[in-house]
Amino acid sequence: MTADMTSVVDFPMRRPGASFPPEQYARFREQPGLVRSRLPTGAVVWLVTRHEDVRAVLTDRRVSSNPTHDGFPSLLGKTGGVPSPDTMPGWFVALDPPEHDRFRKTLIPEFSVRRIRQLRPQIEQIVTDRIDAMLAKGDEADLVADFALPVPSLVISSLLGVPEVDRDFFEAKTQTLVRTTATDQEREAATKELLRYLNRLIKIKSKRPGDDLISRLLAAGTMSQAELSGVSMLLLIAGHETTANNISLGVLTLLMHPEWIGDDGVVEELLRLHSVADLVALRVATEDLEIGGQRIRAGEGIVPLVAAANHDEAAFGCPHAFDPSRSARHHVAFGYGVHQCLGQNLVRGEMAAAYEALFSRIPGLRLAAPVEDLPFKYDGVLFGLHSLPVRW
Ligand code: HEM
Numbered sequence: 094m095t096a097d098m099t100s101v102v103d104f105p106m107r108r109p110g111a112s113f114p115p116e117q118y119a120r121f122r123e124q125p126g127l128v129r130s131r132l133p134t135g136a137v138v139w140l141v142t143r144h145e146d147v148r149a150v151l152t153d154r155r156v157s158s159n160p161t162h163d164g165f166p167s168l169l170g171k172t173g174g175v176p177s178p179d180t181m182p183g184w185f186v187a188l189d190p191p192e193h194d195r196f197r198k199t200l201i202p203e204f205s206v207r208r209i210r211q212l213r214p215q216i217e218q219i220v221t222d223r224i225d226a227m228l229a230k231g232d233e234a235d236l237v238a239d240f241a242l243p244v245p246s247l248v249i250s251s252l253l254g255v256p257e258v259d260r261d262f263f264e265a266k267t268q269t270l271v272r273t274t275a276t277d278q279e280r281e282a283a284t285k286e287l288l289r290y291l292n293r294l295i296k297i298k299s300k301r302p303g304d305d306l307i308s309r310l311l312a313a314g315t316m317s318q319a320e321l322s323g324v325s326m327l328l329l330i331a332g333h334e335t336t337a338n339n340i341s342l343g344v345l346t347l348l349m350h351p352e353w354i355g356d357d358g359v360v361e362e363l364l365r366l367h368s369v370a371d372l373v374a375l376r377v378a379t380e381d382l383e384i385g386g387q388r389i390r391a392g393e394g395i396v397p398l399v400a401a402a403n404h405d406e407a408a409f410g411c412p413h414a415f416d417p418s419r420s421a422r423h424h425v426a427f428g429y430g431v432h433q434c435l436g437q438n439l440v441r442g443e444m445a446a447a448y449e450a451l452f453s454r455i456p457g458l459r460l461a462a463p464v465e466d467l468p469f470k471y472d473g474v475l476f477g478l479h480s481l482p483v484r485w
Contacts (some may be wrong), residue, residue, distance in 0.1 A: 101129045101137055107471040112413075114371065114400035118142050122405055126387035130396075138166045138394035139387065142401035144408035144425065146385035150397045151430040155380040157189050158432060165377040166394035168474060183316065183323020186331065190431055196324060199315045200435055203252075203306050209438040212252070216442055219247045220450045228454075233461055236481040237341050240447070242268060245336035248443060249329055254298060254305025259290070266290075267333050287329070291322040332436045338369040338470070338477025339440065340447050345467070345481060347448060348460055350415055354452050358417030360444045365424035366415055368400035369476045374428045399425045400476070457485040 105115035121128045121142040128140040141147050150156055159165070160177050178184045185196035202208065223243055227234045234240070246264045255263050269275050269283035295307060295318055302308035310321055343363040347354050376395040381388070389395065403424045404412040410419070427434035434440070451458060461482035468479040 101131050104130045104132050104140075106133065107469075107476070109469070109471055110465075113469070113476050114368065114398070114404055118398065118401035118404065122401065127385055127389075132166060132168060132396075134167045136167055136394060138396050139384075139389055140401075141384065141395060141397040142405070143385060144402040144405040144423075147397040147399060147402035147425055148429045149384050150376060150395055151374060151425070151428060151432070153382060153384070154190070155378060155382045156376045156395060157379045158187050158193075158374075158376060159189055160187055160375075162377045162379065162392075164392040164394050166375045166396055168372055168375070178323075181323040181326065183320035183325075184327055185324065186327060186432060193431060195315055196320075197431070197435070199310060199313050200324070203309070204435050204438055206438050209442045212248075212439070213442055213446065215251055216248055216446045217450065219244055219251065220443075220446045223247075224450055224454050233482065233484045236344055236483045237337065237478055238480065240451075241337040241340040241344075241481070242333070244340065244447060245333050245443060246329075248439070249332055252306050252439075253294075253325055253328070254303050254307050255294065263287075263290070267329055270330055270333070284326070288322055288326060291325045292318070295321055295325075328436070331434075332439065334475055334477065335370055336436075336440050336443055338475055339363065339367060339444060341478045341481045342367045342369070342476075343444060343448065344451065344458075344483075345460070345464070345478065346415055347452070348458065349464070353415070353417050354448070356417045358419070358421070359448065360441050361421040361424070362415060362417040362419065363444065364426040364440075365403045365409065365421040367476065368403045368424070368426045370426065370428075371398055371400035371476060372396070372474045374399060374432070399428065455485045459484055 105117040107113060107115060121140060127146070128142065129137060130140045131137050141150050157165075161179055178187045183196070185193050188196070223240050227239050230239075243264055246267045247260060250260055250263045266283045266287045269279055270287075275283075295311070298305070298308045299311050299318075302311065307321065307325065310316060310324070316324065343359075346363060346366070347359070353359055374397050376397065378389045378391050378393050378395060380391050383389065403409065403426060406412055408423065409421065427437045461484040467481065470477045470479060
């Protein structure tokens with residue numbers, strides 16, 4: 094099938110009150126070939142919705158992650174302060190192999206299952222401190238602002254080796270980067286301040302190394318200082334709101350299905366069910382190719398929708414049900430292929446530590462607002478909750 098034979102549909106934007114993932118995804122999966130769609134920016138792209146096809150796109154070497162290629166999909170029509178490898182060396186999520194490999198190889202040991210197991214006591218301490226702070230404030234909280242957002246930010250700053258005294262500054266700036274209400278100017282200013290801070294930190298660590306990621310990356314000697322500060326920014330941004338959304342949506346789901354609290358399958362099933370990074374893995378074809386029976390031409394943008402793949406009946410029976418007893422390990426919530434999420438083991442550790450501590454320390458935890466009134470994120474690249482009012 095060629096592009097000319099395919100009609101163009103509007104991109105199914107999320108709407109208040111509508112379920113996520115958008116119900117149109119199921120229809121798209123049933124159509125032969127891929128779906129041609131117009132993004133809100135006007136760009137026309139291929140939407141990929143079948144689990145098998147999403148994995149095929151994300152492992153095809155004729156498909157690029159580099160936004161400097163003509164035809165690369167633009168979701169927001171503006172950068173929103175988010176950098177690219179052109180403006181920020183070390184922003185390796187947007188590099189293709191072989192340039193991408195150097196960064197990935199150096200970083201992989203820092204995020205291995207073994208390394209994250211070693212970090213678990215630090216993660217648990219951060220979680221405990223946040224719960225203590227919430228309990229000290231009274232008998233209600235916003236689980237997003239008071240818990241789900243600070244935890245990943247504090248974990249990554251501890252991993253990078255940000256000193257305790259700078260953690261408040263660091264957290265405030267990263268919050269500005271991910272706050273949907275922040276203006277472009279506010280985000281750009283926060284990016285600049287964080288970069289300035291990271292450059293200073295890298296200089297200090299090059300003279301007086303510690304037991305932290307920045308010191309070890311400096312010792313590895315595979316990156317320039319500018320690349321190292323870009324890598325640090327990427328780790329900071331990639332893992333903040335994504336993890337926060339998963340933690341808070343997970344708490345909501347567990348409050349609605351308390352019979353599953355403590356089950357070993359919970360984290361993986363929550364990652365699959367919520368698939369918060371549905372619009373993150375954007376691509377462009379650099380050569381003509383065929384995916385799912387669809388001819389794609391060089392220069393055409395491709396949007397593999399991970400939430401659609403993770404709700405594909407062919408890969409997961411009763412996909413909209415929360416069922417931690419299923420085997421969900423083959424989900425693509427973290428993408429697939431060479432760019433598959435570097436932080437995935439860290440996320441699993443953070444989610445597990447968060448649920449374990451929250452539900453054992455606060456057994457009376459409950460929602461403080463009806464589910465229908467909760468402010469879900471309909472406006473950003475990531476799905477999640479703006480806030481989650483809870484009581485105990
Ligand atoms: C639940 C939380 C998270 C989700 C759902 C998520 C999702 C994803 C997805 C879908 C990709 C693939 C992007 C692509 O193919 O273009 C990705 C890449 C990446 N993620 Fe995550 N992520 C999460 C948390 C984190 C954390 C905590 C970190 C680090 C501390 C992190 C660091 C990265 C990095 C560095 C990449 C780029 C990897 C590469 O290009 O080789 N992520 N993530």
